[in-house]
Amino acid sequence: MKTRTLAAALILTLSLGTGAAQAEDKVPADILNVSYDISRELFAQINPAFQAKWRKDTGQSIEVKQSHGGSSKQARSILEGLPADVVTFNQVTDVQVLADKGFVRADWQQAYPNSASPFYSLPAFLVRKGNPKNIKSWDDLVRSDVKVVFPNPKTSGNARYTYLAAYAFALEKFGGDQVQAKDFIRRLLANVPVFDTGGRGATTTFVERETGDVLISFEAEVKGIQKEYGTDKVEVVIPPVSLLAEFPVAVVDKVAEKRGSRKIASAYLGYLYSDEAQDILAKNYNRVSNPKIAEKYKAQFPNVRLYTVELFGGWDNIRKIHFAEGGILDQVFEKK
Template sequence: MIRSVLLGVSLAALVLSPASAQDAPTKILNASYDVARELFVAINPAFTAAYKAETGKDVTVDQSHGGSSRQARAVAEGLEADVVTLNQVTDIDFLQKTGFVSADWEKAFPNSASPYYSLPAFIVRAGNPKSIRNWDDLVRDDVKVVFPNPKTSGNGRYTYLAARAYAEEAFGGDEAKVDAFIKKLFSNVPVFDTGGRGATTTFAEREIGDVLVTFEAETQGIAREFGKDRFQAVIPPVSLLAEFPVAVVDRVADKRGSREIATAYLNFLYSPAGQRILAENGNRVRDESVSKEFADRFPEVRLLTVADVYGGWDKIQAEHFASGAKLDQLYGQR
C-alpha cells in the first residue's frame, strides 16, 4: 500500500511539474491582433532560421489572429498561447489581472515591452476624391468612415482615442463639443466590423465608405496588396501614439516548458533583423539605425500620447472603456 501511495505521488509530480528542458516543446503559439497576419508571416521564418543558427534546434511558430481584446479573452478562456503580441496595453493588463501574465510584464523587455509602434491613419480611394486630410473631415455629412468596433477591437479603440484627442485640442477641452464630435463620427460609420481585418475587407473589397481609419502599417499594406492605383494613404498632421505591447504568457509557458523559446521569439522583435522586417511592413521601430534606413516611408506627424492626453491607461479604462463609461454612452447614441 505504501508503495502504491509513493508511486501515485511520483506520477502526480510528473503531471504537475513544468516540462523539463529535455521535454521542452519545439512549437509555440503567438496570439496576435487582427491586421498583423502578413507581418508575422514574414517574422516567423526569419526567427526560426535565426534560432536554428544560434541553437541548432528546429522550432515552429503558429499564429492566432483576431481583435486584440478578443485575443486576450481567448487566452484567459483557454487558448494556449505561449506569447501575446497585441495592440493595446489594457489587453495585457487584463491577462495580468487574470493571472496569465506577470505583474512586471512591462519591465521584461525594452521600451515598456513595446518593440514597435504606429498611429491611427487614413486610407482613401485613389485621387482622394473627398479631399480627406484631417480628423475634422471625418465628421462631414458627405463622408462615410470605416473603422472596427471600439468595443471589440484595439484598432477601433485607438481610432476613438485619436479622434477624441484631436477634438480635445480643437475645442479647447469643451466636453460637450468633444462628445458631439465623437457622436457625429460614429453616425458616419455605415458598419462596425469586430476587428481591423474585417474593416479592411469592408472598405477595400466590399467598397463601402470613403475612408478607412486603421493603423499606418495597415494603410501601407492595403496600398501594396490592392494597388496604389486604387488606394492611397493619408497621414493626418496629428495622431495618437499606438504602442504594440508583447508578453510571455507565463502560465502557459511554464506549464509547457516553452519559456526559453517564447522569450527568444520576443527578443527577436528587438533585434536589427526583426526591426527591419517590422519597418518593411509599415511599422515605426525603436532601433535608430533601422529607423533612419526607412525614414522616407514614414511622414512627419505630431504624436500625442495616452499619458499626456488621458492620464494613462488605468484612467482611460475607468473613464472610457468600463461598462457604462463614456464609450458606452456615446456609442449607444450613434
C-alpha cells in the same frame, strides 16, 4: 546486502534526477503567438526568420503557430483557455487584463525595452483614388457627406486607438471642452455604416465591398493595403496629428510554465528587438525605435504630431472613464 541496497537506491535517485533535468530542459517543438487581427502578413515574415535563427543557434527545429483576431477578443480567449505562449497585441490594456488575472507577470512592461513595445504606429487614413471627398484630417470625418470605416472599439484595440486619436483631436480643437469633444465622437461614430470586430474585417469592408469613403487603421496597415491594391485604387492620407499606438508583447507565464516553453517564448519576443526583425518591421511600414533601422527607412515615415495616452491620464483612466460599462464610449455609441 545493505551496501548493495544503498548503491541501487543511489543509482535510482541519480537516474530519476537526470530524467527530471532532461524533462525540465526539453523545449516544446512549437509555440503559439496570439496576436491582433491585421498582423498576419507581418508574422508570416518574422516567424520563418526567427525559426532559422533558433535552428542555427540551438540545432532545434521549431514551429511558431499564429492566432489572429481583435486584440481585446484575443485576450478574452486566453482567459477562457486559448493556450498562448506569447501575446503580441496592439493595446496595453489587453495585456494588463491578463496580468490582472495572473496569466502574465505583474511587471511585464519591464521585461523588454520600450515598455515591452518593440515597434509603434499611429491611426491613419486610406481613401479612394484621387481622394474625391478631399479628406485631410479628423475634422473631415464628421461631415455629413463622409462615411467612415473602422472596427468596433468594444472588440478591437485598433479601433480604440482611432477613438482616442479622434478624441485627442477634438479636445485640442475645442480647447479641452469635454461636452463638445463627446459630441464630436458621437458624430464620428454615427458616420460608420458597419462595425466589424477587427481591423482586417474593416479592411475587407472598405476595399473589397467598397463601403465607405475612408478607412481608419494603423499606418502600417493602410500603407500595406496601398502597396497590395495599387495607387490607382486607393491613397494614403496621414493626418497632421494622431496618437502614438504601442504594440505590447508578453510571455503568457501561466501557459509557458505548464508547457515548458518559457525559454523559446522569451527568445521569440527578444528577437523582435534584433536588427533583423526591426528591419522586417520597418519594411512593413511599422515605426521602430532602433536608431540604425529607423534612419534606413525614415523617408517612408512623414512627421506627425503624436499625442500619447497620457493625455487621458494613462490606460487605467482610459479603461475606467472611456471603455468601462457605462463609460463615455457607451454614452456616445449609437447601436447599429
